Amino acid sequence: MSEPSAPVTYGGQAVLEGVMIRGRSAASVAVRRPDGGISLHALDLNPWYSGRGRRIPLVRGVLVMAETLVLGMRALTHSANVAAGEEQELGTGSVAGMVITALALAIGVFFLVPVFASRGLEGLIGSDIVSNVVEGAIRLALFLAYVALIGQMREIRRVFMYHGAEHMAVHAHENGEDLSIESVRRYPTAHPRCGTAFLLVVMFVAIVVFAFIGREPLWWLLASRVILVPAIAAVSYEVIRFSGLHQASPLVGLIAGPGLFLQRLTTRQPDDGQIEVAIAAMNEAISLDAREDATTPSRG
Numbered sequence: 001m002s003e004p005s006a007p008v009t010y011g012g013q014a015v016l017e018g019v020m021i022r023g024r025s026a027a028s029v030a031v032r033r034p035d036g037g038i039s040l041h042a043l044d045l046n047p048w049y050s051g052r053g054r055r056i057p058l059v060r061g062v063l064v065m066a067e068t069l070v071l072g073m074r075a076l077t078h079s080a081n082v083a084a085g086e087e088q089e090l091g092t093g094s095v096a097g098m099v100i101t102a103l104a105l106a107i108g109v110f111f112l113v114p115v116f117a118s119r120g121l122e123g124l125i126g127s128d129i130v131s132n133v134v135e136g137a138i139r140l141a142l143f144l145a146y147v148a149l150i151g152q153m154r155e156i157r158r159v160f161m162y163h164g165a166e167h168m169a170v171h172a173h174e175n176g177e178d179l180s181i182e183s184v185r186r187y188p189t190a191h192p193r194c195g196t197a198f199l200l201v202v203m204f205v206a207i208v209v210f211a212f213i214g215r216e217p218l219w220w221l222l223a224s225r226v227i228l229v230p231a232i233a234a235v236s237y238e239v240i241r242f243s244g245l246h247q248a249s250p251l252v253g254l255i256a257g258p259g260l261f262l263q264r265l266t267t268r269q270p271d272d273g274q275i276e277v278a279i280a281a282m283n284e285a286i287s288l289d290a291r292e293d294a295t296t297p298s299r300g
Helices: 059-083 092-119 128-150 154-174 181-185 195-211 218-227 229-245 250-266 272-295
Strands: 011-015 018-022 026-032 038-044
Touching: 011 026, 011 059, 011 154, 018 059, 018 154, 018 272, 026 059, 026 272, 038 059, 038 272, 059 092, 059 229, 092 128, 092 218, 128 195, 128 250, 154 181, 154 250, 154 272, 181 272, 195 229, 195 250, 218 229, 229 250
Parallel strands: none
Antiparallel strands: 011 018, 018 026, 026 038
16 A cells, blocks of 8 residues: 655646646646647656755756756647647757747857846946846846747737636645636736746846846856856745745745746636646646555655
8 A cells, every 4th residue: 555645736737728837747738739639648757856956945946947958848839730730749959949949049048148238338337236237137138028029929919818818726735625627716816836937936036136246247247147057946946936936925925926926927817728727737747646645655
């Protein structure tokens, strides 16, 4: 007989015409097929991401960031195939290539472009700390502009609707609700553990970290913006994790407030069909964990 496992903190992301929910043992991807049905697919979790390192502060943030990139790309690839009527998986090499490309573009646009944009102001400002803060403000403005612009695309608006449905389903499960369209509909589309909130925290943590780093020579200025990304992500994850565990705290409310407000740009009210897909993803993730628990030998 297996022993009871610790409660699972479920979370996920929106994909093309669907939702991915990560559980303890696997992630489930539910996607609306062109024929109107719902495709369910399980993605195995690499134990390297879920081992002892997952319980070590700061280390777990780096692991979560790496897993999120890989798992998210796998889920997006699968959803794109299903939405196009072709249920197949790309190879590991293809997924790795897309992850590396996406990460390089993100670092280039949001971490290196602000360096050069603020470089020309150094002579006017006369202070490395102030120049670094200005650089951070440019980075934040770029991020907000990017989110606002992509939200105008019809396809992305539908992804944002699924994003809202994912959050609503997670809220309902965390509050012990039976997952139905009616019960899920009562919850907000924003959630403290959202990836959007995480990215916003990354921007603010980066301002603090980079403020005290010298701007000369140029190679060090550029290199520091790349090599410190994992450390910034690690600290940001701890902030988001703390916020998620202490949602009733007034202090946490102040910390989480900007992220929740920003989710007005990255979530939309879903229709009933999209909520149905989110519920299917959540139920499948719960079922996968239950089956894993039932087949895990008891210790002792």
